[in-house]
Amino acid sequence: MSSKDVGMQPAGARAAPMGLPASPSRDDLVKQAPPGPGSGGVGWLQANMAKLVLSPSLAVTLVFVYGFIVWTVVLSFSTSRLLPIYKWAGLEQYARLWATPNWYVAIKNLGIYGGLYIAISLFLGLFIAILLDQRIRGEGGLRPIFLYPMAISFIVTGTAWKWFLNPGLGLDRVMHSWGWTSFTFDWLINPDMAIYTVVIAGVWQTSGFIMAMFLAGLRGIDNEVIKAAQIDGAPTLQIYWRIIIPQLRPVFLSALIILLHMAIKSYDLVIALTGGGPGNATELPSTFMYSYTFTRNAMGVGAASAVMMLMTIAAVIVPYLYSELRERRT
Amino acid sequence: MAFLEIDRLHKRYGATEILKGIDLDLDQGGFLVLVGPSGCGKSTLLNTIAGLEQITGGEIRLEGRKINDLHPSRRDIAMVFQSYALYPTMSIKDNIGFGLEMRKVPKAEREAAIARVAKTLQIEHLLQRRPSQLSGGQRQRVAMGRALVRNPRLFLFDEPLSNLDAKLRVDMRTEIKRLHQQTGTTIVYVTHDQIEAMTLATKIAVLKDGKLQQVGTPAEIYNRPDNLFVADFMGSPSMNLMAGTVRASGNGAMIQLAQREGSIALQIPPSVTARDLPPEKKVIFGIRPEAITDIDGADRHASQLQTIEGRVDVIEPAGSDTYVVTQLGGKEVIARMRAEASLKVGDLVPFAFNLDKALLFDPETGYRL
Amino acid sequence: MSVDAGSAAISARGPRIIIYGLLILFAVFYLLPLYVMLVTSLKPLSEIQSGNMLQLPQAPSFYAWEKAWGAACIGVTCEGLKGFFWNSIRMVVPAVTISTILGALNGYVLTKWKFRGHKLIFGLMLFGCFIPFQVVLVPMAQVLGRLGLASSTPGLVLVHIVYGLGFTTLFFRNFYVAFPDELVRAAMMDGAGFFRIFWRILLPASLPIIVVTVIYQFTNIWNDFLFGASFTSGDAAPMTVALNNLVSSSTGVKEYNVDMAAALIAALPTLLVYVVAGRYFVRGLMAGAVKG
Known part of the structure; x- marks a missing residue:
């Protein structure tokens, strides 16, 4: 599942007016009460239909998500190499993982990539949203231009940028033919710079969506507060900085969560753009996991790395989901 | 045996008890209004009658048959919801006919029933439209039509007029009353608007905190409220309630009320026998605004009228009458004077108390003496 | 918007x-x-x-387009992307349909027929959306193997249904939360049962969220690479995997025009959906995104 779309997900989670029915306020505690099935006279089937309908999905989730997580955790404590072997190995695979230089490269790259990708996407998203919020003529035509990259696959994005940044035939050649003959752009094959090409392509793909989130946030701000600030004589810049942006905090949080978990899950883009190279210059935990598990016959190490990824994401997502589901108690 | 009987009804959500033992009954053709402030349990009570919420204890009987374990659809009850709950994707005709369709009533019969109800409610021209194309009043009619068409044993109304604007509300109120008179249906109606309760009901039940405060005809509830809560809740503006003390005096007891300067003494209202009032007993003296008037506006048939001087603090002309605020017993007191009475703020004017309409309450228990 | x-x-x-x-x-x-x-x-x-x-x-x-579609070499066969394109279609259609239907039913249950623990169940399903899928790859490969679904389109359909359920449930739940409970109660009093209420009352009002969910799932599943690469090989691969194989193959002269045509072919269905129904997609996203 391409992680860009996964990104929209927590956005949805934010939106949930968790559990509050929309019916106009009624007295009493009726809002707490489910319309619930009256038991009598309708039979067991009707009364339990709801649970019955939900149960396959629940079962599938328990097995395919939680069961498999446990399975992978078990593998990470086993001696598995080429194939799964269920022989206890204690923390050996974790020790091996943390003794692998490549793993450090992957983590360092994730730090660079994640940090820049999140920061630039947030900044660019907010900036374009603010620009678009200035009663722009043709906004309806511009918005889809910023948003369309999220409709396409990371593999396509990677393929396109790989060509666009092609040393020799790509940007280089364009600049040369425009007369800037000393221009070189070799980041794709430069081990020190390759990771930044991933950042560029990643930002290109996602920032439009972040822009859309911010734009919706801006549109949701109470107009009267802004009018009041204008009457108070605040210049536009000040109004944004002091009044509007602080009110966008929930959007920032949602966007941050989305970007963070997308960064950690990034896999397709690297594969298509650099294949993890040159050398291991753009290795990420996700590519590390894949290659150690499936091609380097180190399934235990791969499982251990997957567990590390899961724990990192869980550390962010679990508190977030908990607060989202908890906040608006039904 | 009454038509609808509610017996020691309890409803609990976890640790919170919403209904604390409700006993109520209603005869066939009656119009019972459940009234009370927000959170009193009146809507929950209605929902338990509908079967939309399970009860924790007690019994609900319809025509002598226990219905509390029946599914809502098997109780032969129809309900009009606060938001009208019209199915947004169905035409008005389908909305009205849905219940019949679910009950597998043949199409021809269904059509006839819809046409009949539409005629009664004068919504024939709306049948092909969608709910979203209707005004609030029209939606209200459709919601009633949906209930009527099934010809159920009992109608439930859950604050049906609260989403309408003031004028429409009055019109629809009349409409509902007329409908009830014409069809003779049995209705249970929830509202927080005590005027609605007074105008519609043949029987009012006042609820507070999940307990019945008083059950009676509108006149009983209005004129002889059982306790301070009912006295205060019913009527607008609400009843004047003043703290006072019983004093022995020459020709029997009097009630002394503190005024801004000094105090005044009022005779014991005829509603109470003086025997019940030992000297120095603290009481709450209750009298409705319309029983305090200017002298010319006083009820000539009143058996006991007493005039007291008071200073005019605020004047609120309401067109037909003028409300005058003064101070008595340490509280603001509202009097209803004729619109023609000439008054100025700060004047010292006579207030005529019609003591026939006055009541006394025990400040400790809150009950009427 | x-x-x-x-x-x-x-x-x-x-x-x-x-x-x-x-x-x-x-x-x-x-x-x-x-x-x-x-x-x-x-x-x-x-x-x-x-x-x-x-x-x-x-x-x-259109030489490059024709070649990418019908003659480019992917792995050992030189028949272009067309076979893989149909693989993706055969994967996407059932996976989207089934996951959307299940999501709608789940959302209905979780909002209108709440029972003790409904929040926990929703939380569990929601968390499933966030997990790095690396953590389920090996077990999934094993299970698909045991079920005889390894390297098959039905196998991928199963995978995408399972890991799409959280999203579809989320979408419908958030939509139905705002659907008035009184309508459900009214229908119940009118005598409609569980499925009748869903079918006659909720579903006819659900078109906006159905459109959003279908577009979302379609894009998501069409664009997937990780599952396709992990659970299929050879002719059974979906479009994205074939595209990557085509582009990254290092034999012969590098035909950039064919690569680009192939990438565009892979992007076309989702771009088309975005162009045709993007308004709904964005509206759904927006509605879901930041209405605190």
Whole structure:
């Protein structure tokens, strides 16, 4: 599942007016009460239909998500190499993982990539949203231009940028033919710079969506507060900085969560753009996991790395989901 | 045996008890209004009658048959919801006919029933439209039509007029009353608007905190409220309630009320026998605004009228009458004077108390003496 | 989302030229890769090697598109992308349909028929959306193998249903939460049962969220690479995997025009959906995104 779309997900989670029915306020505690099935006279089937309908999905989730997580955790404590072997190995695979230089490269790259990708996407998203919020003529035509990259696959994005940044035939050649003959752009094959090409392509793909989130946030701000600030004589810049942006905090949080978990899950883009190279210059935990598990016959190490990824994401997502589901108690 | 009987009804959500033992009954053709402030349990009570919420204890009987374990659809009850709950994707005709369709009533019969109800409610021209194309009043009619068409044993109304604007509300109120008179249906109606309760009901039940405060005809509830809560809740503006003390005096007891300067003494209202009032007993003296008037506006048939001087603090002309605020017993007191009475703020004017309409309450228990 | 005249926009007194200039600049940045892909795919190889990639093709030809579709070599077979394209279609249609139906039912249960623990169940399903899928790859591969679904389209359908359920449930739940409970109660009093209420009352009002969910799932599953790469090989691969194989194969002369045509073919279905129904997609996203 391409992680860009996964990104929209927590956005949805934010939106949930968790559990509050929309019916106009009624007295009493009726809002707490489910319309619930009256038991009598309708039979067991009707009364339990709801649970019955939900149960396959629940079962599938328990097995395919939680069961498999446990399975992978078990593998990470086993001696598995080429194939799964269920022989206890204690923390050996974790020790091996943390003794692998490549793993450090992957983590360092994730730090660079994640940090820049999140920061630039947030900044660019907010900036374009603010620009678009200035009663722009043709906004309806511009918005889809910023948003369309999220409709396409990371593999396509990677393929396109790989060509666009092609040393020799790509940007280089364009600049040369425009007369800037000393221009070189070799980041794709430069081990020190390759990771930044991933950042560029990643930002290109996602920032439009972040822009859309911010734009919706801006549109949701109470107009009267802004009018009041204008009457108070605040210049536009000040109004944004002091009044509007602080009110966008929930959007920032949602966007941050989305970007963070997308960064950690990034896999397709690297594969298509650099294949993890040159050398291991753009290795990420996700590519590390894949290659150690499936091609380097180190399934235990791969499982251990997957567990590390899961724990990192869980550390962010679990508190977030908990607060989202908890906040608006039904 | 009454038509609808509610017996020691309890409803609990976890640790919170919403209904604390409700006993109520209603005869066939009656119009019972459940009234009370927000959170009193009146809507929950209605929902338990509908079967939309399970009860924790007690019994609900319809025509002598226990219905509390029946599914809502098997109780032969129809309900009009606060938001009208019209199915947004169905035409008005389908909305009205849905219940019949679910009950597998043949199409021809269904059509006839819809046409009949539409005629009664004068919504024939709306049948092909969608709910979203209707005004609030029209939606209200459709919601009633949906209930009527099934010809159920009992109608439930859950604050049906609260989403309408003031004028429409009055019109629809009349409409509902007329409908009830014409069809003779049995209705249970929830509202927080005590005027609605007074105008519609043949029987009012006042609820507070999940307990019945008083059950009676509108006149009983209005004129002889059982306790301070009912006295205060019913009527607008609400009843004047003043703290006072019983004093022995020459020709029997009097009630002394503190005024801004000094105090005044009022005779014991005829509603109470003086025997019940030992000297120095603290009481709450209750009298409705319309029983305090200017002298010319006083009820000539009143058996006991007493005039007291008071200073005019605020004047609120309401067109037909003028409300005058003064101070008595340490509280603001509202009097209803004729619109023609000439008054100025700060004047010292006579207030005529019609003591026939006055009541006394025990400040400790809150009950009427 | 339509341009809202009453929105919070501040009419900047500042130089609007700069604002428009910046917006156009950004638009160029977002459009450039697509433009380059398109012109490259229409050029012959010689022109690509000698010219500027931004130049329009001198003699546009669909040679590269035809080759990418029907004759390019992917792995050992040289039959182009067409087979893989149908693989993806055969994967997407059932996976989207089934996961949407289940999500709608789940959302209905979780909002209108709440029972003790409904929140926990929802939380569990929701967390399933966030997990790095690396953590289920090996077990899933094993289970697919045991079920005899390894390297098959039905196998991928199963995978995408399972890991799409959280999203579809979330979408429908958030939509149905705002659906008035009183309507359900009214229908119940009218005598409608569990499925009847869903079918007659909720579903007819669900078109907006169905559109959003279907588009979302379609894009998501079409664009998936990780599962396709992990659980299929050879002829059974979906489009994205085939595209990657085509582009990254290092045998023979690198045909950039064919690569670009192939990438565009892979992007076309989702782009088409976005163009046709993007309004719904964005509206759904927005509605779901930040209405705190």
